[in-house]
Amino acid sequence: MTNAKFNWGLIAPGRIARNFAEALAVIPDAHLYAVASSNLARAQAFAEEFSGEHALDDYQLLVNDPAVDAVYIANPHRFHYDCIKMCLAAGKPVLCEKPLTVNAAQTQELIALAEQNKVFLMEALWSRFQPAWRQVREWLEQQKIGEIKLLSSTFGVNVPRNNDDRLLNPELAGGVLLDMGVYNVSMSQYVMQQRPVKILAEGVVGETGVDERCSVTMSYGEAASQFTCNFMSNTENSFTIYGSKGFIRIPGMFWVASQTCLQLEGQPAEVFESPFRASGFEYQIEEVMQCVRAGKLQSDIISWQESLTTMQIMDEIRSQVGVRYAFLGE
Structure with missing residues (x-):
């Protein structure tokens, strides 16, 4: 092949x-x-x-x-x-x-x-396969910003109100967490490379019964990831990783990043830019093709266990916020 x-x-x-x-x-x-x-x-x-x-x-x-x-x-x-x-x-x-x-x-x-x-x-x-996020991973592995202390991110879009839309339909598993917040969760996991030890979540459940805002703190011991995702307002939509020696910032629309910035204390910022060759999907497509041709069953970049952990985290967040899907028997 x-x-x-x-x-x-x-x-x-x-x-x-x-x-x-x-x-x-x-x-x-x-x-x-x-x-x-x-x-x-x-x-x-x-x-x-x-x-x-x-x-x-x-x-x-x-x-x-x-x-x-x-x-x-x-x-x-x-x-x-x-x-x-x-x-x-x-x-x-x-x-x-x-x-x-x-x-x-x-x-x-x-x-x-x-x-x-x-x-x-x-x-x-x-997002995990985009060059900018791969550069973030490289900086973290090199411990450029020292020990990770805090992650802060938002994903918010003022979605026009339509109770019949998929995003607000509980029968279609609507809600902001599964649609948008999955990026905040998965990319936090990509950065931290470990399961959170504690999760605190609260939010707004709208008239259709799905989450329209989720505000979450995931604790990883001394470090934490704090994020808000929502359908109600346009937020900055950046992702910042704060460390003991500086920070890394992925600017607005962090999930579709072609740029990231490393800022160390007392030093000029280092900006990495890598425009997409097409839509940005090309990198994950190439990963699948390489894996299949090599006879692998899963990717090293987003393994089965990582996808499962993300789902387990989102199950816990939904439970705390109070969103349940009848078609699952919840």
Whole structure:
């Protein structure tokens, strides 16, 4: 497969999937082979726009196609579990949008299935693969800012009020934590490389029953990560890592970072910039392709255990805030 085209199947050609398809165009050996949607016309239009070979209105047909090397899943996270399970049962490697599932129990079950069937599975937390965030990791490993003391981040967008929208719909696992806060949680874990010892969370549960604001402190002993995510106001949306010798700041829209800044005490700032080659999805796509070709079942950058820990943390936050999903039997 190394010297051949890597054939991607894409499930759910919506807005996020466009970023994926744009990124494929800058990876020489990546190919959009098939697109599947519940709406055939939508699949056909997407395939035509991004030079996909096949358009289908049946996910199972895509998954069963022996020419598909891996599947990218981009539908609402309420449906991730079923789609991933379908792919793993068919032996198809999976890259699935964040959050991987709706709760930790679902994630645990899928990890067990991936291990049993010896199939690659990865959560599409694209920020971890971006060059700017890889530079952050390098600075941390070099202990440039000394001991980490505090992480501070926000992810807030003033979302137009529409109770029928997916973001506010409890039947679609709506709520700000799973949609936006997953970045605050996952990137805190990426920085700290350990499970928090204590979590304190509070928030606002709106009229539809989902979280519209979550304010959280995750304690890692002497260090802590404090973040707020919300649907109600536009916030700075930066991520700052404070250490004993200085700090690292990833500026606004930290989850889509092409720049980061290292500021040490008494020294001029060091700015790292790396514009994306395409949409920014290209880096995680390349990781999946390398892993699958190497016969790996999981990525070292975002392992199964890391995705599971993120889900366990978010389960605890939702519990403290008071958000429960009836379709899970909660």
